[in-house]
Amino acid sequence: MRIIGVYNIKGGVGKTATAVNLAFLSAQEGHRTLIWDLDPQAAATFYLRVKPKIKGGSRKMFRGKRELDGLIKGTDFENLDLLPAEFSYRNMDLMLSERKKPARQLLRLLRPLSEQFDNVILDCPPNISLVSENIFRAADALLIPTIPGTLSIRAYHQLLDYLRENKVRGVDLMPFFSMVDRDKHLQAEVMQDMTASNPEMLSARIPYDGDVEKMGIHRAPVGEFAPQTNAWEAYRALWAEVVQRLK
Amino acid sequence: MSTNAPEFRLSGAHALAGIESALKSEFRLEEESETRFDHVYYDSFDWRLYQAGAYLRREFEKDRRHLIMSGLGDDSPKESVAFTGDMPRFYWDFPESVLKENISDILDIRALLPLFELRGVSRSFRMLDDARKTVLRVQLKQGSTYDAQGRMGTHVDGIVRLVPVRGYEKFLRKVSRFLTAEMELVAVTGSLFDELLASIGKVPSDYSSKLDFWFTPDMYSEAVARHIHLHLLDTIESNIPGTRDDLDSEFLHDLRVAVRRTRSALTQIKGVFPEDVVERFKPRLGWLGQITGPTRDMHVYLLAFEEYRDSLPERYRRDLDPLHRFLLVHQRTEHEKMVKQMESEEFLQTLADWRSYLVSPDPGASALPNTRSAVSETAGKRIYKIYSRVLDEGLAITDESPPESLHELRKNCKKLRYLIEFYRSIYPEKDVKPAIRALKILLDNLGLFQDLEVQALKLQEFAHQMGKEGEVPPDTLLAMGMLVDGLMKRQHQARHRFGQRFALFADKENRDHFKRMFSQGKVKQAA
Ligand SMILES: Nc1ncnc2c1ncn2[C@@H]1O[C@H](COP(=O)(O)OP(=O)(O)OP(=O)(O)O)[C@@H](O)[C@H]1O
Ligand SMILES: [Mg+2]
Numbered sequence: 001m002r003i004i005g006v007y008n009i010k011g012g013v014g015k016t017a018t019a020v021n022l023a024f025l026s027a028q029e030g031h032r033t034l035i036w037d038l039d040p041q042a043a044a045t046f047y048l049r050v051k052p053k054i055k056g057g058s059r060k061m062f063r064g065k066r067e068l069d070g071l072i073k074g075t076d077f078e079n080l081d082l083l084p085a086e087f088s089y090r091n092m093d094l095m096l097s098e099r100k101k102p103a104r105q106l107l108r109l110l111r112p113l114s115e116q117f118d119n120v121i122l123d124c125p126p127n128i129s130l131v132s133e134n135i136f137r138a139a140d141a142l143l144i145p146t147i148p149g150t151l152s153i154r155a156y157h158q159l160l161d162y163l164r165e166n167k168v169r170g171v172d173l174m175p176f177f178s179m180v181d182r183d184k185h186l187q188a189e190v191m192q193d194m195t196a197s198n199p200e201m202l203s204a205r206i207p208y209d210g211d212v213e214k215m216g217i218h219r220a221p222v223g224e225f226a227p228q229t230n231a232w233e234a235y236r237a238l239w240a241e242v243v244q245r246l247k
Numbered sequence: 248m249s250t251n252a253p254e255f256r257l258s259g260a261h262a263l264a265g266i267e268s269a270l271k272s273e274f275r276l277e278e279e280s281e282t283r284f285d286h287v288y289y290d291s292f293d294w295r296l297y298q299a300g301a302y303l304r305r306e307f308e309k310d311r312r313h314l315i316m317s318g319l320g321d322d323s324p325k326e327s328v329a330f331t332g333d334m335p336r337f338y339w340d341f342p343e344s345v346l347k348e349n350i351s352d353i354l355d356i357r358a359l360l361p362l363f364e365l366r367g368v369s370r371s372f373r374m375l376d377d378a379r380k381t382v383l384r385v386q387l388k389q390g391s392t393y394d395a396q397g398r399m400g401t402h403v404d405g406i407v408r409l410v411p412v413r414g415y416e417k418f419l420r421k422v423s424r425f426l427t428a429e430m431e432l433v434a435v436t437g438s439l440f441d442e443l444l445a446s447i448g449k450v451p452s453d454y455s456s457k458l459d460f461w462f463t464p465d466m467y468s469e470a471v472a473r474h475i476h477l478h479l480l481d482t483i484e485s486n487i488p489g490t491r492d493d494l495d496s497e498f499l500h501d502l503r504v505a506v507r508r509t510r511s512a513l514t515q516i517k518g519v520f521p522e523d524v525v526e527r528f529k530p531r532l533g534w535l536g537q538i539t540g541p542t543r544d545m546h547v548y549l550l551a552f553e554e555y556r557d558s559l560p561e562r563y564r565r566d567l568d569p570l571h572r573f574l575l576v577h578q579r580t581e582h583e584k585m586v587k588q589m590e591s592e593e594f595l596q597t598l599a600d601w602r603s604y605l606v607s608p609d610p611g612a613s614a615l616p617n618t619r620s621a622v623s624e625t626a627g628k629r630i631y632k633i634y635s636r637v638l639d640e641g642l643a644i645t646d647e648s649p650p651e652s653l654h655e656l657r658k659n660c661k662k663l664r665y666l667i668e669f670y671r672s673i674y675p676e677k678d679v680k681p682a683i684r685a686l687k688i689l690l691d692n693l694g695l696f697q698d699l700e701v702q703a704l705k706l707q708e709f710a711h712q713m714g715k716e717g718e719v720p721p722d723t724l725l726a727m728g729m730l731v732d733g734l735m736k737r738q739h740q741a742r743h744r745f746g747q748r749f750a751l752f753a754d755k756e757n758r759d760h761f762k763r764m765f766s767q768g769k770v771k772q773a774a
Contacts, residue, residue: 029329029344030326030328030329030345031344031345032345050380073415074411074414074415078327
């Protein structure tokens with residue numbers, strides 16, 4: 001079982017869009033795929049037409065009284081299951097801090113699923129918190145959607161500093177450019193600079209594209225309602241590169 | 248995914264349309280698609296998937312091509328992968344996927360061949376809840392089976408299939424209950440696959456390269472011998488089409504093993520066929536082995552090529568490319584030559600004559616000593632005789648003995664192995680197993696010793712042949728020389744290990760075991 005986190009300190013950079021689309025691609029290839037919506041905003045859960053849980057049960061979960069297994073929901077697609085968001089995830093930081101080894105709780109919870117799934121994709125809330133530290137420690141790879149701009153570069157360096165200071169190792173960092181706007185010349189320069197100084201940067205790029213926005217209308221991955229489009233082509237290329245890197 | 252998808256068969260009284268309207272009046276169904284489906288089911292010639300409890304089918308639906316592996320027990324899909332282009336024949340043709348990983352272990356070097364086709368129409372409905380979330384899929388299917396030649400097998404009246412969505416199983420239970428209680432449909436238990444196979448007259452596992460006889464100790468020796476030979480002849484003949492069309496290399500391999508076993512049986516089973524019959528068929532059957540040898544050699548080198556290449560340090564590997572091309576070209580020309588021979592009068596007549604001899608009574612045989620004696624008496628005697636020969640020859644081998652003495656020993660070991668395998672079923676299985684295992688350890692060593700020598704010599708021969716056919720880069724010859732060197736080193740190691748292997752085979756425990764079984768005739772007791 002491979003665990004792939006989709007993360008950025010910044011919000012609104014395309015994390016959820018990436019998580020949902022890549023999970024769908026993984027499932028299409030025949031990999032048993034689980035997407036875990038860790039964001040109480042429940043955007044991924046919404047895209048996949050599942051109702052988020054209202055009643056808080058996550059404290060029980062962290063105490064080991066409730067297993068993840070029973071919470072999993074099938075989506076409308078073969079091979080793709082979802083662990084829906086819960087509103088109680090708002091307090092996840094607090095609940096984690098009550099545990100022993102607070103930074104390793106996610107990994108502990110995921111381990112029993114390793115027989116059931118080939119790929120687990122985590123859609124993460126923004127910010128650095130105990131939740132994100134759990135994600136860093138659980139994930140084999142961290143996909144970091146990055147909107148080309150000076151602020152994003154700073155955010156990425158902030159993340160690198162954090163990982164170094166907290167001695168998080170063994171996670172493959174895969175930043176890539178997201179919401180790329182071809183008409184913005186400034187972006188092109190930023191991308192060149194950032195690629196030059198960060199060789200780990202993936203070469204696949206996700207364009208700024210109306211078809212991605214339509215996910216909210218269709219409540220489905222782009223590939224389901226617009227498979228013959230630039231946007232979908234870009235997600236496919238991104239997934240192919242991620243798979244290659246994971247080998 | 249983890250829960251299975253129950254199916255319900257329509258009996259004559261129901262029409263699919265009736266079921267559809269009943270379901271629609273009861274539940275919120277939205278038609279997802281109506282597709283003509285075209286499913287081709289595959290397995291290897293020797294039913295490897297079936298033996299592993301699975302089957303594979305290729306689905307064409309709209310413009311999507313999928314390969315799906317399912318469990319035999321309940322038809323539940325286990326793995327699937329989309330593909331483009333031609334249908335993969337070998338596991339290495341599959342797109343990278345979980346399915347590929349799983350199927351590589353099962354198929355190994357065998358090709359996938361079509362078993363039958365199921366064509367028809369499938370209509371798929373999503374059942375929605377209040378939030379328009381899909382909570383169950385309902386499929387209504389109708390179709391017919393066709394065999395590999397396109398002849399129609401049977402009509403599949405109608406199937407209602409419910410595919411649950413994880414976490415929403417209560418809807419599955421609801422609809423199942425409705426179908427059984429209100430509509431009085433019957434749930435299909437077990438797999439449809441066997442039924443579909445039967446509809447086009449296919450019997451699963453009707454071919455295996457393993458010998459699996461059911462003789463009893465009191466059977467006549469001659470009847471047993473004829474049975475063995477007829478089985479081997481069937482094996483030879485059933486592998487001819489796949490060999491001719493070069494579907495995969497195992498057809499030729501199995502064919503040659505059956506020829507070798509036939510020749511061994513013909514000379515080793517004594518006193519059941521008249522001497523002149525044996526003398527007449529020996530060279531003709533031997534010829535079958537000869538004409539198929541060169542193509543097999545090419546297969547062996549092509550199968551081993553990657554291993555050869557990877558045994559060299561990285562920077563010499565590309566130097567072997569000309570050898571690879573040479574092997575490919577010669578495999579093709581040798582194959583063409585072999586096919587010509589296989590289509591010749593002589594080939595066909597040999598098999599026809601042999602069969603006609605085996606199926607008609609031979610008045611000359613009744614005068615022979617062993618025809619009417621029980622197989623329990625003749626088998627053990629013969630086995631023990633060859634066993635003693637193996638022991639004597641092996642004990643005489645010292646570190647100074649020439650390679651030929653080991654080759655000779657291998658020949659007799661093989662005879663012994665074939666004999667035990669032919670007669671295996673008259674002995675208690677728990678006694679046969681250790682005997683075969685002991686023999687196998689020795690045979691593996693002797694086989695390796697000889698095969699490595701043959702391979703080294705062959706490579707030398709290829710080098711000369713390549714030189715005759717055109718320019719060969721000196722680097723290629725050097726790399727081939729390194730291969731030869733590696734083979735000879737390994738051969739040397741095999742020779743070194745012989746003494747210890749033989750000592751294991753000839754230890755007191757084994758000797759007593761062989762004696763008890765074959766000299767004192769410890770056969771199965773009649774039930
Ligand atoms: N490539 C894109 N082109 C155009 N719009 C996009 C693209 N990717 C995402 N969007 C839109 O941008 C908004 C934010 O995207 P998304 O929810 O994926 O980001 P996020 O990083 O998960 O946000 P949050 O931090 O709030 O979780 C959404 O409305 C989405 O439809
Ligand atoms: Mg999000």
